[in-house]
Amino acid sequence: MGEARTVRADARRNIEKLLCAAAEVFGERGLHAPLDAIAQRAGVSTGTIYHRFGSREGLIDAVVPQYAEERLDTAAGRALACADPWEGFAQYVERVCELQVQNLALNDVISRNHPGTPKLAEVCHRSQEQARRIAERAQADGSLRADFAAEDLLFVFWSNAMLVRFTSGAAPDAWRRSLAFTLDGLRSEGARPLPTAALTPEQVERVMEGRGRAA
Amino acid sequence: MGEARTVRADARRNIEKLLCAAAEVFGERGLHAPLDAIAQRAGVSTGTIYHRFGSREGLIDAVVPQYAEERLDTAAGRALACADPWEGFAQYVERVCELQVQNLALNDVISRNHPGTPKLAEVCHRSQEQARRIAERAQADGSLRADFAAEDLLFVFWSNAMLVRFTSGAAPDAWRRSLAFTLDGLRSEGARPLPTAALTPEQVERVMEGRGRAA
DNA sequence: GGTAAAGTTGAGGTCGGTGTCAAGATGAGG
DNA sequence: CCTCATCTTGACACCGACCTCAACTTTACC
Numbered sequence: 001m002g003e004a005r006t007v008r009a010d011a012r013r014n015i016e017k018l019l020c021a022a023a024e025v026f027g028e029r030g031l032h033a034p035l036d037a038i039a040q041r042a043g044v045s046t047g048t049i050y051h052r053f054g055s056r057e058g059l060i061d062a063v064v065p066q067y068a069e070e071r072l073d074t075a076a077g078r079a080l081a082c083a084d085p086w087e088g089f090a091q092y093v094e095r096v097c098e099l100q101v102q103n104l105a106l107n108d109v110i111s112r113n114h115p116g117t118p119k120l121a122e123v124c125h126r127s128q129e130q131a132r133r134i135a136e137r138a139q140a141d142g143s144l145r146a147d148f149a150a151e152d153l154l155f156v157f158w159s160n161a162m163l164v165r166f167t168s169g170a171a172p173d174a175w176r177r178s179l180a181f182t183l184d185g186l187r188s189e190g191a192r193p194l195p196t197a198a199l200t201p202e203q204v205e206r207v208m209e210g211r212g213r214a215a
Numbered sequence: 216m217g218e219a220r221t222v223r224a225d226a227r228r229n230i231e232k233l234l235c236a237a238a239e240v241f242g243e244r245g246l247h248a249p250l251d252a253i254a255q256r257a258g259v260s261t262g263t264i265y266h267r268f269g270s271r272e273g274l275i276d277a278v279v280p281q282y283a284e285e286r287l288d289t290a291a292g293r294a295l296a297c298a299d300p301w302e303g304f305a306q307y308v309e310r311v312c313e314l315q316v317q318n319l320a321l322n323d324v325i326s327r328n329h330p331g332t333p334k335l336a337e338v339c340h341r342s343q344e345q346a347r348r349i350a351e352r353a354q355a356d357g358s359l360r361a362d363f364a365a366e367d368l369l370f371v372f373w374s375n376a377m378l379v380r381f382t383s384g385a386a387p388d389a390w391r392r393s394l395a396f397t398l399d400g401l402r403s404e405g406a407r408p409l410p411t412a413a414l415t416p417e418q419v420e421r422v423m424e425g426r427g428r429a430a
Numbered sequence: 431g432g433t434a435a436a437g438t439t440g441a442g443g444t445c446g447g448t449g450t451c452a453a454g455a456t457g458a459g460g
Numbered sequence: 461c462c463t464c465a466t467c468t469t470g471a472c473a474c475c476g477a478c479c480t481c482a483a484c485t486t487t488a489c490c
């Protein structure tokens with residue numbers, strides 16, 4: 001706040017326009033949207049983006065984390081507010097998938113497709129902890145299979161990211177069907193032994209760093 | 216065969232080298248691999264590719280369909296040879312996923328990520344019919360849930376395509392775990408009503424045409 | 431209203447990839 | 461061996477996106 005006064009008024013306005021445009025464009029086209037598109041929508045030249053935010057990552061980290069945190073937090077909150085632990089879990093997963101559908105920026109966030117953005121990584125980390133609590137509650141309840149690990153949620157969200165990409169045009173509801181199959185596979189009832197251990201946190205880390213793309 | 220004599224011997228050799236290099240590079244890097252890489256590996260200039268095959272699609276259609284058909288056919292054959300219909304189904308799905316892991320060209324084929332390649336599309340079509348028979352056998356048996364549609368297999372393969380992309384480096388076996396969850400969701404036992412109808416063939420068509428990318 | 435600091439612009443360099451074509455190399459047949 | 465049709469080459473134009481920086485514009489303050 002004390003620092004903010006060193007920014008000129010017109011610059012302030014441009015920053016505001018940029019933040020707004022970036023939120024829109026990222027939401028429509030994902031975090032890999034061309035910066036030109038954002039600059040254009042803000043009525044500003046690309047140079048300004050780099051002057052202000054240094055890089056695409058800087059811009060992302062300035063725009064997305066707060067938005068993402070809000071959405072993910074309320075999803076988690078509602079899940080824990082749900083009396084039935086399984087219902088809470090299922091609705092949480094469904095809501096997160098819904099976020100992926102509605103907002104391609106969140107899709108990239110949730111499928112961890114954004115290297116070099118520390119704030120966003122922090123949000124993801126917090127969110128994962130919430131998810132872990134939601135899952136553990138459902139496991140304690142006996143409804144969610146005991147061999148499920150919080151890390152396995154990433155599989156669900158990666159799958160859904162792909163589905164959304166492919167089917168959002170021709171069959172916007174297809175993901176719900178796919179998710180229903182998945183959830184049926186996560187109940188304790190039909191659970192069969194698993195062939196492999198869950199991802200370790202280190203593996204999750206490596207996956208997140210090592211990869212950038214997802215088409 | 217009668218036509219083939221109009222091609223000069225050195226050209227014949229180059230074509231051979233190109234087919235070979237293309238198979239390798241596509242396998243390692245997927246169907247979107249740069250043509251330069253293929254030309255280089257074949258010890259030939261890019262112009263030659265265009266002279267011979269007209270386009271990336273022409274090259275793909277010259278190299279991949281036969282290979283893909285063989286692999287998919289044997290997978291289907293073994294599935295139907297399996298005494299237990301569920302085992303046949305499950306092993307089929309697993310084998311196809313394995314192909315996705317081992318060969319990135321097949322990964323693109325199986326997740327239908329290759330517009331403009333008629334021969335390959337034909338192979339996919341045939342393969343889908345085989346898959347349908349495998350699924351129906353398991354449904355008749357009562358082991359595969361009755362509301363499953365052959366089109367739903369695409370969900371499984373799309374998911375796996377994504378998983379492979381992300382985790383093949385850090386956790387090469389992760390896909391098996393994810394698939395185990397999925398299969399548990401496809402058994403009749405735990406099946407709950409689905410929220411949405413399966414993809415219609417037209418929707419599948421539109422999905423295949425309308426999209427190209429998958430990162 | 432003048433000046434200096436702050437801010438913005440957009441042309442231009444870079445990069446990786448696609449696709450083309452005139453010029454030159456090479457094999458086949460006389 | 462010579463010639464011609466066939467084949468290959470690699471430089472080139474193109475694209476979309478990234479990022480930079482010298483020149484220019486605007487604001488803030490006196």
